[in-house]
Amino acid sequence: MSEPFYITTAISYPNGRPHIGHAYEAIAADAIARFQRLRGRDVFFLTGTDEHGLKMAQAARDRGVEPAALAEEMSSYFREMDDRLNISFDRFIRTTESGHHKASQAIWQAMVDAGDIYLGRYEGWYSVRDEAYYDEKELVTAGSGERLSPQGTLVEWTVEESWFFRLSAYQDRLLDHYRAHPDFIRPESRRNEVMRFVEGGLSDLSVSRTSFDWGVKVPDSPDHVMYVWVDALTNYITGVGYPGDTEAWRKYWPADLHVIGKDIIRFHTVYWPAFLMSAGLPLPKQVFGHGFVLHRGEKMSKSLGNVVDPNDLIAAFGVDPLRYFLLREVTFGQDGGYSAEAITTKVNADLSNSFGNLVQRTLSFISRNCDGVLPQGGKGSPTDAALLGQVRDALLEDMPGHFEALALSQGIEAWLKAVFACNQYIDAEAPWTLKKTDPDRMTAVLATLCAAIRDLAIAIQPVIPASAAAVLDLLGIPADERDYVALGDGDGYARVAAKGVAIASPSPIFPRLEMPAPG
Template sequence: MPDPDHAPFYITTAISYPNGRPHIGHAYEAIAADVIARFQRLQGRQVRFQTGTDEHGLKMARKAEEQGRTPADLANEMSGYFREMCDALNVSYDRFIRTSDPDHHHASQAIWQAMEAAGDLYLDRYEGWYSVRDEAYYDASELTEGEGGEKLSPQGTPVEWTVEESWFFRLSKYEQPLLDLLRTPGFLEPASRRNEMIAFVEGGLRDLSISRTSFDWGVKVPGSEGHVMYVWVDALTNYLTGLGYPDDTSEGMGTFWPASLHLIGKDIVRFHTIYWPAFLMSAQLPLPQKVFGHGFLLNRGQKESKSLGNVTDPLALAERFGVDALRYFLMREVAFGQDGSYSPEAIVLRANAELANSFGNLAQRTLSMIVKNMDGRLEMFEQQDADAALLTTVRAACGSELPREFNDLSFSTGIEAWLRAVYACNQYVDEQAPWTLKKTDPGRMKAVLQTLFVALRDLAIAIQAVVPDKAAALLDQLGIPEGERSYAAMSDTDWFARLVAGGFTVAPPTPLFPRLELPETEPAA
């Protein structure tokens, strides 16, 4: 059997619905997925990372109509904003997919035909409650009543009574296989989401309406004039489209399917762990290995909404505080899987305390002292017990603790382990006092500074997935070749000797993380 730790790794985000510009929640998921993709690459795995936009459905059709334009024109504009966000936030996707892409229509029709061949589709009449905003059908038992007596979905969105001819999928047929899947350890996390979905399936599954005739902005149902696919059928199929489905190519489906991880928001877990696996079972395709439903990111504890006037442009945050500082904050601040909160003050406080004052300052003063006191030249040195103890601490955090926690998607815990190693380095500087050793024992001073140089290399390699630009800048300053920046390279014991033998010279350093400042008057949310 192949080694699962080195098997190809396919990660996807949920594709974003582009009926509005990106908000901080979109950025949070894209950054988290990028951290995972980069981390897996650093572990030596062949990674495929896909994100994109989900452009069909009634919601987009109505939005376009409101603006007096075609849905395609609206999709072209809005999808561009999401791609721009990913590029600006240094999201290293392999494909940015659009459900309006021709190959996606082909893939969606292929899985439809596979489900039809399995006998799982039939034509009937749909009467029931539908939320345009959620693009979801709801049973009457799931609805609540609004302040004005209107019916609302479990998400608090308006629903409307819908009557039309529809193709149905025999979802009820897959009730037991889905329960078995949901009870499989590791398939759906966190546990709270798993328990919710098990309870939902145990309540009984009704067959699912999967086509619409009231609008035509979507993938055409093959052989059924006037029908377009329910948006979630074609949206979920994007995960296959990006691998070349229905062609089982060695570089696509043959290498990367089933997906290693679908990373999604907690509000769309039902679609990904009940509808999607059932479609795949019907089409006789392997099921994804894991679905993770992360929490919401709240603005000062409140969910963002246009009515509250607290919707945040993630690009404005990145421009204001720096891309890597924003990425670090989001991964450090929130226990992944739970809801979290952010504010400009919290970003500044975290970035200054941990990046600027602790890690950035450690790098700046270490490299500056090597330049000033050793002319930037490295030399072989003998370790004392204090040096060996520090490097043991750093290597445990960077080579063991952080990777273990990141493998479990516990980013904040992994970064905390890394940060303890940073603090240990700063404590070591204070205890060894190289500025004093310069006068009393210059040889010992050199050993202390170079011990810190070695520690900085491990710290920079370990945190690359979170702050890729700043970590790369530090590794450049340390003279570490691009091919020697993986986790496996951390165990290379000869790298320092190669730098010395090659005559590497440390140049005067550039500060990695300048301190951030808030305006004197921060506008209220």
């Protein structure tokens, strides 16, 4: 039985349409999920939308619609984005689902049974935009005199009856967990940030609201709805069958990895584990807080008017080029930037000029000079074995090692070095010259290149799945010989070639990008 691997994104808050930050998180999580599947893991990949809370209620009111109607419309845009980006999720969860309400009420009751929920009165600062409470000591004062959260969002003084969670009781247990499991929070900069916050002392947390009713009802308190983060975080266990002793629950929980933005690290590494501890449930194994995607050095925000729709980028550059650029150029865990010029330059250099050109000139040459049949045999040379050894070292050791460590851009760099090695080999061996001087040697060179291209295409599937599949289709590689077990099979290409696979003259897999017209 294959080993389970449960990965989630943070579910997106759909008070507006998706932006490039949502796309980046989905793409990164998808690459990790695809990589683990190719390694033989039994992957369950959860994403979705977080549809409750004051911010949604206010957005609906501003548009003159009911919150449920807004949630239905906006959630569809996130689902559409995932489909367009080729995100291989296993479940797209919505927090308005009745099963999720049941799960949220179940974990609430478990926290009540643990003695960690009590009724009180909340007086303090609240950011509607962040859906977060802040202590006075965390606030900053803007030049205009307005009080702002650490995220730079407006806060308002809120007074209402509220149920509270005894977060203060979990300070030591949380710190003990962080120390016992140093990889629970990654990267290290996020871990240090959370450690400092918890070491500074935890206050009990207001976990219900009475000033609006768009949310999950608190059990036995019909005038209260749950604080949106209690509801939202619970989605990760709803998605695998909580409450109940289901097969999915037994197989996949605790989650292996939550992929989230760094701005919500506190909710996932302080509140969420404390809720789970209180409810007597296992904690996720790791939370990874990635950075922001900046447009020309600026963080995108609706107020600045610089939010970019992922659909526009897909239309301009294509899905796989966009996926490749974001995963190659944005170091996972750090902020990274993009621009139309940067995407065009990087994709043309790496995919069009390097990998695409390698595939195109190799297969076009075979189509013209080998009766369109995959080559096999020929006069071998130590340089052939050296190239294939270099490629396999990069793809079976370096690249997967980096991907396991969530160093995605470094993994792609290892793959790219193997591409460069193949291009150096074809230039040095010059099969177009061998055609006249040593046809038997030409056959061996072309067979070596095809074997290497097969391996390169298998390995890069998590990053550019559709394009990699197109290359493997050209080579006639069977669908059941495209995982990492097949990648380690040194005879995989030879068996396919022995069938006399015919290939058509290929069209460019990665046509060169042109700079989009301004505006």
